[in-house]
Amino acid sequence: MKCKLYILMSGFLLTLNASVSYANFSKVGTSAAQFLKIGVGARAMGMGESFVALANDATTMYWNPAGMINVDQITLALNHSNWFADISHDYAGFILPFSENGRLGFSAIALNTSEQEVTTVENPDGAGLYYDVSDLAVGMSYARALTDRFAFGMTVKYIQQNAYNESAKTVAMDVGTYLKTGFHGLAIAMCMSNYGGTLQLDGLDLITITDGNDAIDGNYRTDARLKTEPYPLPLNFRVGIAMDIIGGYAEHPLIASEMNRLTFALDGSHPNDNLERINMGLEYGWKETLFLRGGYKINYDVEKWAFGGGLQFPVGKQTFRVDYALVDFADLGKVSRLSLELIF
Numbered sequence: 001m002k003c004k005l006y007i008l009m010s011g012f013l014l015t016l017n018a019s020v021s022y023a024n025f026s027k028v029g030t031s032a033a034q035f036l037k038i039g040v041g042a043r044a045m046g047m048g049e050s051f052v053a054l055a056n057d058a059t060t061m062y063w064n065p066a067g068m069i070n071v072d073q074i075t076l077a078l079n080h081s082n083w084f085a086d087i088s089h090d091y092a093g094f095i096l097p098f099s100e101n102g103r104l105g106f107s108a109i110a111l112n113t114s115e116q117e118v119t120t121v122e123n124p125d126g127a128g129l130y131y132d133v134s135d136l137a138v139g140m141s142y143a144r145a146l147t148d149r150f151a152f153g154m155t156v157k158y159i160q161q162n163a164y165n166e167s168a169k170t171v172a173m174d175v176g177t178y179l180k181t182g183f184h185g186l187a188i189a190m191c192m193s194n195y196g197g198t199l200q201l202d203g204l205d206l207i208t209i210t211d212g213n214d215a216i217d218g219n220y221r222t223d224a225r226l227k228t229e230p231y232p233l234p235l236n237f238r239v240g241i242a243m244d245i246i247g248g249y250a251e252h253p254l255i256a257s258e259m260n261r262l263t264f265a266l267d268g269s270h271p272n273d274n275l276e277r278i279n280m281g282l283e284y285g286w287k288e289t290l291f292l293r294g295g296y297k298i299n300y301d302v303e304k305w306a307f308g309g310g311l312q313f314p315v316g317k318q319t320f321r322v323d324y325a326l327v328d329f330a331d332l333g334k335v336s337r338l339s340l341e342l343i344f
Contacts, residue, residue, distance in 0.1 A: 031273040032168070032199040032231035033159055035111040035135040039063075040079050040091035042339035046308020046325035047281025048295020050265035052240035053178070053189035054283075058093040058341055061107040061141045064176035064191040064238070065153030068103035068143035071095045074344040081337045086114045105141035107155070110134070131164040139174075149180040159199070159233070166203035172196025172233055185250025186243045193238070198230035232272065240267035247285075261285040275299050281306070288312060293325070302330040308337075319343040 041059030044051035051059075055067025058077030079091040093107040111134065118129040139157030146152055155174040160167060176191035210224040245254055247261035267279040281295035291310040297303045308325035325337040 027273045029273070030231070031234040033135065033137075033161060033194070033233050035089070035109065036137060036159070036194055037234050037236070037271070038083070038089055038109075038111070040093075040109065041077070042079065042308055042323035042325040042337040043283075043291075043293065043310060045327055045337045046293035046295060046306055046310075046323070047265060047283055048279045048297050048306045050240065050242075050267040050279040050281040050295060052176075052191050052238045052267050053187045053242035054240075054263065054265045055178070055189070058095050058105075059091065059339070061093050061095070061105045061139065061155055061174075062091070062109070064178065064189050065105070065141040065155045065174055066143050066151045066176040066178035066189065066191070068095055068105050068141060068153055069101075069145045069151040069178060071103060072097060075341065076344075077339060077341045079337065079339040081335060083111070083335065084332060088112050101145040103141075103143040103153075105143070105155075107139045107141065107157075109137045111136075132162075133164075134162045136160045136162075141174075149182065151178040152176075153178070159196075161199060161201075163201070164203075165205045166201045168199040168201045170197035170199050170233070182251075184243065184252055184254040185248050186241065188239075188241050190237070190239045193236045194233040195235055196233055198232050200230040201228045235272040237270045238267055239269075240265065242266075259287050261288070291323070302332055304328060304330070 039045055039049045040062045041057070043057065044059055044063060051063045055064040056070035058071065058075040059079065060067035060071070074097065075095045077093045081089045083089045090110045091107070093105065095103055095105045097103050113133045115130045115132050117126040118131055119125070120127050137157050137159045139155045141153060141155040143151055143153030153176045157172055158169070159172055160169040172194050173196055174191060174193045175195070176189065178187065178189045180187055206226040206228065208224050208226060210222060242263060242265040244250055245262045245264055247253060247257035248263065261284070263283045265281050269277050269279070277300060278298040279295065281293065284292045289312055293308040295306040306325060306327045308323060310321060310323035312319060312321040321341040323339040327335045327337065329335060
């Protein structure tokens with residue numbers, strides 16, 4: 001068993017390394033709904049987005065819906081961050097365990113800009129009109145444990161983008177699996193995200209007036225509609241491993257400890273519009289009350305390091321957790337993430 005797992009992990013790492021080394025071009029700008037690529041949850045972000053195999057809180061519906069099987073109680077999570085240029089990014093997730101082997105979840109992601117004044121060539125300082133841009137994804141998730149070690153999950157979501165008077169909408173799905181190997185708590189997981197239709201903008205501003213024949217004066221000008229091209233969604237395939245190096249809940253922990261837990265996670269991702277990437281992170285927990293996290297990202301343009309921490313404490317019969325993460329985007333600055341989670 002140990003030999004097989006060693007070969008599997010070694011092959012996984014070699015495959016990721018080869019993919020990153022030999023992929024010499026990207027396809028940036030070839031997919032729509034880029035807000036779907038912004039990760040959610042301060043805990044995951046503090047670990048450098050290495051969360052597909054660790055997924056065990058109410059943000060798991062974004063990272064891997066199969067991970068919902070690790071959530072045993074009704075859980076609500078809220079996440080907020082101030083993105084660049086006064087853009088706000090928010091997430092809400094709710095998981096309901098309805099049976100021993102089944103989980104149902106609901107989630108929403110929203111990206112919004114503040115109101116901006118419309119400018120034109122004639123009115124470069126403002127035309128007295130205002131617009132905003134907003135993105136929304138609402139999903140329903142289901143996960144089921146097929147055995148005591150293997151779980152399957154999926155999310156069906158409605159996606160909409162709005163820009164002034166134009167909008168585009170479609171439906172997509174995420175599919176994930178989660179495997180507990182039994183080897184010192186090692187977990188292996190995968191998730192395919194945003195598999196579905198295309199987005200094509202349509203709206204009032206695409207209606208115009210045209211002359212059917214410019215060579216003849218006095219023609220009646222008829223209505224016409226400008227056509228926009230459809231763009232695919234940012235399809236992404238993730239594979240990851242996670243393991244408690246110290247402590248944890250494994251039946252046979254690698255290093256036993258009742259007060260301390262140190263978890264390592266490693267993800268590899270293959271997006272349809274960029275180069276392959278690797279994410280790795282660590283989470284230290286003291287008495288499952290105080291948490292410190294760190295992460296590193298490979299093959300990103302500006303993102304490298306991430307840091308975070310958290311605190312979990314009881315509130316009556318419920319458990320409340322607050323997490324914070326700081327992600328460094330080099331010259332673009334740093335982005336703070338704040339997450340709140342209530343476990344009933």
